[in-house]
Amino acid sequence: MTTLREMAWIGLLGLLLGLTINALRPGGLALTAPPDLDNRVAGADTLAAGAGDSLAVIDFLEAEALFRKELAVFVDSRDEGKFSAGHIPDALLMPYEDYRDGLRRMLVPKAALVVIYCDGGDCELSHDLARLLVRDGWRRVRVYEGGWEEWESMGMPISTEEAG
Amino acid sequence: MTASPRLRLAAVWAVRGVLAGLFLLAAVGKILNPDAFASVIRKFGVLPREWTHLPAILLPWIEAVAAVALLAGPWRRGGIAWLAMLLAGFIGLFVWAMAQGIQVDCGCFGSLEIYVKLLAGDVGPGSILRNLILLAGCAWLWRVESVVTRRQVPADPGT
Numbered sequence: 001m002t003t004l005r006e007m008a009w010i011g012l013l014g015l016l017l018g019l020t021i022n023a024l025r026p027g028g029l030a031l032t033a034p035p036d037l038d039n040r041v042a043g044a045d046t047l048a049a050g051a052g053d054s055l056a057v058i059d060f061l062e063a064e065a066l067f068r069k070e071l072a073v074f075v076d077s078r079d080e081g082k083f084s085a086g087h088i089p090d091a092l093l094m095p096y097e098d099y100r101d102g103l104r105r106m107l108v109p110k111a112a113l114v115v116i117y118c119d120g121g122d123c124e125l126s127h128d129l130a131r132l133l134v135r136d137g138w139r140r141v142r143v144y145e146g147g148w149e150e151w152e153s154m155g156m157p158i159s160t161e162e163a164g
Numbered sequence: 165m166t167a168s169p170r171l172r173l174a175a176v177w178a179v180r181g182v183l184a185g186l187f188l189l190a191a192v193g194k195i196l197n198p199d200a201f202a203s204v205i206r207k208f209g210v211l212p213r214e215w216t217h218l219p220a221i222l223l224p225w226i227e228a229v230a231a232v233a234l235l236a237g238p239w240r241r242g243g244i245a246w247l248a249m250l251l252a253g254f255i256g257l258f259v260w261a262m263a264q265g266i267q268v269d270c271g272c273f274g275s276l277e278i279y280v281k282l283l284a285g286d287v288g289p290g291s292i293l294r295n296l297i298l299l300a301g302c303a304w305l306w307r308v309e310s311v312v313t314r315r316q317v318p319a320d321p322g323t
Contacts, residue, residue, distance in 0.1 A: 002241070003241045003242055003245055004242075005242070006233070006238075006239035006240075006241055006242025006243070006245075007242040007245050007246055008242075009239055009242065010226065010229050010230050010233055010239055010242050010243060010246050011226060011246070013225075013229045014222060014225040014226030014227075014228070014229045014230070015222055015225070015226070017225040017228075017229065018221045018222040018223075018224070018225035018226070019221065019222070021195075021225070022198070022221045028198075028221075029198050029199065029202060029217045029220060029221055030217060031217055031218060031221070032214045032215065032217055032218070033202065033206075033213050033214050033215075033216050033217045078199070118199070119197055119199055119200055121197070121200045121269075122200050122201075122203045122204045122207065122268075122269050122271055123197075123199055123200050123203050124203040124206060124207075125199065125203075
């Protein structure tokens with residue numbers, strides 16, 4: 001019985017800390033993930049599997065080359081807090097969860113080669129955003145999977161300019 | 165042959181330290197990047213997408229509090245029980261993912277995995293074995309704590 005009571009206290013403390021700190025930190029997660037964005041994307045699985053002709057994954061060397069030669073528009077799919085803390089220079093801020101914000105979308109040129117990134121590692125935001133852009137008519141979309149963590153760890157240029 | 169009490173105490177603290185240390189490390193890695201942890205949860209596909217944020221927010225903090233409880237004392241048995249329950253849950257999840265053929269990074273240490281390559285790795289026999297060893301550590305600590313607790317209960321004067 002004592003153990004159960006102790007477990008309940010630990011659970012309660014963890015719950016309070018988790019919810020409070022998530023609410024206070026910049027870029028904290030919404031309590032529920034956006035419910036329907038994935039469902040609205042036709043053929044998302046095909047794209048994710050790489051079978052589509054419009055979406056491809058690029059690695060660090062390719063991302064670096066595109067950046068150095070200014071051949072692509074980089075799009076940061078993380079939230080504004082993370083973007084302000086550091087992003088790839090000249091990247092556009094377009095948080096995945098703000099996709100419905102048409103103004104932000106308009107800033108991403110449709111004809112350009114678009115490279116989307118998020119934190120890296122297992123972050124899926126870049127894939128999710130890429131699927132939405134491809135669905136809505138962007139034809140040259142790439143996902144830089146290494147993302148911000150790899151970019152930063154490789155000592156690449158970074159910017160802390162606020163989003164425009 | 166019985167180990168000397170001092171040696172036994174050292175072993176108890178060593179196991180506590182390893183368990184608490186690993187869980188604190190895992191918690192910090194996930195707390196630093198809840199987005200990435202939510203993403204790992206989504207990849208397992210056991211929860212509807214909408215419900216993947218909540219465990220990403222709460223689980224790391226429960227891991228952290230349980231680890232601190234294991235070290236600090238007042239709720240030590242509760243801490244062990246939480247850690248054992250989490251480990252058993254992770255083992256079940258990993259076995260299920262392997263059976264389904266889902267290849268996914270275990271995400272056990274969150275964003276720290278890119279800094280400490282030793283911690284990284286896909287779900288597989290290695291991560292299951294690691295969790296089984298940690299679970300065995302929990303079971304041993306539970307036994308030790310039970311003995312300590314029994315000794316602390318005063319004897320019934322009527323006996």
